[in-house]
Amino acid sequence: MQDKQRSIDRVKDIVYQCNRCAHCFDLSWLGEWNKCPAYRYGVFESYTGRGRFFIARALVDGGMDYNADIAQRVFACTECRACAEHCFKYLRTTDIYAAMKEDLAARGLVPPNLAAGLADEGGLGQYHNVYQAPHAERLAWLPDRARVDKSAQVVFFVGCTSSYARQNMALDTYNLLAKFGVDFTVLSDEWCCGHPYLSAGETDKARASIEHNIEAIGKVGATLIIFNCPGCQRAFRDDWRTLTGQAAPFAARHVVELLADWVARGKIGVQRFRPKTIVTYHDPCVLGRWMGIYDAPRDLIKAIPGLSLIEMPRNRRDAYCCGAGGMIRYDFEEMANLAGAERIAEAQRVGADMVLSACPACVMQLQQSRQRAKSRMKVMDLTELLEQQLIPLRIAS
């Protein structure tokens, strides 16, 4: 029985455009045969972009109806967008997955751990963060309470992971902004950006979460929001527009964009990194494929004397997801671990001493994967490195 309100029916013209060419999951010609972490995990084609389009087509045509097996294939997706990036017909594959997730959520078919993590009682809805930590402790890392809720042109949107799980990243970004004289504030009532709700197909809750944050930002009068988390940045920069048809009333930039701009314009100095180190850069899927920011982090790395950047075979638009995306760790831990292990192994194969990235979730995932692999390679967020290496010009001179 098909009901008329299904989201998949709204995008059926895209479903019908897929010509099943398989470009969405194969990257053999790069020597790393797979581009899809879900395919790596699930092995069957139903986990790939082409497979999900087959399923979507069956849903549209009435050959199948939503069930737990479909939920398994749709939610076992890191939302890395590699399939869309390589689609022969430039289809917005992730629109199809988002529609299917909405339909699955409406039918109570969200995988159990994710559903519990995002629940209104005892989950994200109650705590406003994905770690179920007390909301009052969101700014526990903050060195100076005078920064909170003051009128300022710039808001540093901290995000859940930096606030609770990797507070050093919050501090690094905070210190960078302070060091270079940015007039910025942080919000006492910052909520989750809404990104996890989108991964769960809970569109209305995502909209409400972003709306709450936009109102809070409006109260301090900021025109620029700085992020160290690409997922949070995307929620304001792109998802809000998708959800409402309107742009957010401020600019949303990742801190690496801001700093790369300043370094290029000679506004800040750069210290030599010692000892000489070979680094590789892991493109966060959201920063890269979703938002097209590939050069800024690389420009910053290249600007630091003593660092030698060597690329992994899968880089930029071809980058392999580390497994942190799509909230998959809630219900597909093995898949997340497989992806992380594969990415760490790839970094090791190119001879890197250090893996850099620009996303708290990616860094956390890669650090855990490095530990499991017992690798001596260092994993660091770019903000941590930059906090050490970038200096005001008067000191540099």
Add this chain to the structure above:
Amino acid sequence: MSTLIEELAAICGAQSVSDKMVDRICHTRDCGPTPGGVPAVVVRPRTTQQVSDIVKLANRVKTPIFIWGRSTTFIGHGIREGCMLMALDLMNKIERMDFDNQVVTVETGAIWHAVDVELGKHGWELAAPGPGGLFVCTLGGSVAYNAVPHGLLEYGMTGDGVVALQVVLPNGNIVYTGSMGNRAAGGLAFERYANGPDLAGLFIGSCGVFGVITKVCFKIHRKPEKECFAFYGFDSLDIAVDAAHALQRRQVPTHLVGLFGGPKPTGVAGDAFLHIVIRDGAASAAERLAAAHAICSGFNGIRHDETATEKYWVNHMYSWLRNTPPEVYYSDRPYTCPEAAMFLPTQKVKDAMRYLFNYEKQHAAEFSRYGIRIKAYDVYFSRNAAFLWIDTLYPELDSEAWQYGIQMRADYSEHLFREYASPGGILAPLAPHIMPKLEGGFEFLRFLKDQMDPNHILNPGVLMLGD
């Protein structure tokens, strides 16, 4: 069914077998417009022995097997409801690069361009640059279908590059072709025409009806020193075909593509077009390029910027044949493509094109009503002939348009196969239009199928064999 699943799991491991609808639905059709049946089970072997055991099991339980490489053809796979679907894409290892004997040996599911990239690290390449789906298609599937590769004029068909095959026969026995067949001598792959009849020829282009190709030994050669390109427009179809024929007879190009219908290349003059690719040593390539320019000029060809040709060749994106970036060309296509492709004598391209142009005119009202577009009437020239791709597009969302598109392909296939054309790859939707015309040849193929595969286990019906 549960017994079958258990037996398959015993062969391949439970993780390689699925009877879930969500997995089976993903193996119902190729890139073409014709829906197939839903298999009863999907199995993914990783070794030749597993393939053999699965085929033996299929014979015992009398369940047909359909073979799946990457399924990137545009014809129609012909998969039957309730069959066993055997996907071979996990058998994808490059087993040996033998530069002494100029052969690479790969498992059947190795991806064409992936093999080429590995060879390229040593300065070598496969003896043909691969068919249109080279980024995703498998070597085994391309051989089974005998796909038309780029570089057709100089390098020949996919089958021309085959040195030896490992094949699982319909009874489950494993055989080797060519020099690899001499097991006493170590089964080395270095010569196709050794040890009697050309057994490989039986399996090339037969789309898996006589056996499952599990390993492919393919010719390799050193990468050429130089690649040159030329792009010409001509005032008329006839002149362009004559120019192509002259280039072909002198074997000037490595690869020669004619554009005779569909969208015209952006921003260039002419009514019909030729793209020329030449690969050779530096001096020879320069000579050949000069010859190409002389021939095209002799036919009053208008020379265009060859960047489009180079981009097509280097990026393997057909949009560049029409001087258009892929993101512009492919993103405006809410359509599906039922392909028909065929060999015909070079001079007959003129007649074929006139027939197709007339067909368009006579059916203009239907084309308009159903939103039918011509994607391409393009020709790859071989050493002896022309290979015409007829690519039409229609919106599959509209069931009437879909029905019309299928009928349109049947119309022109029937006409052209009756006049002077013979198809390259044949799959289920094209088979009725060609197999009966083969008369004694068809009877012989049926005899072979019945003798080799009495239970009609392997890809029944794909070539109208084993119904």
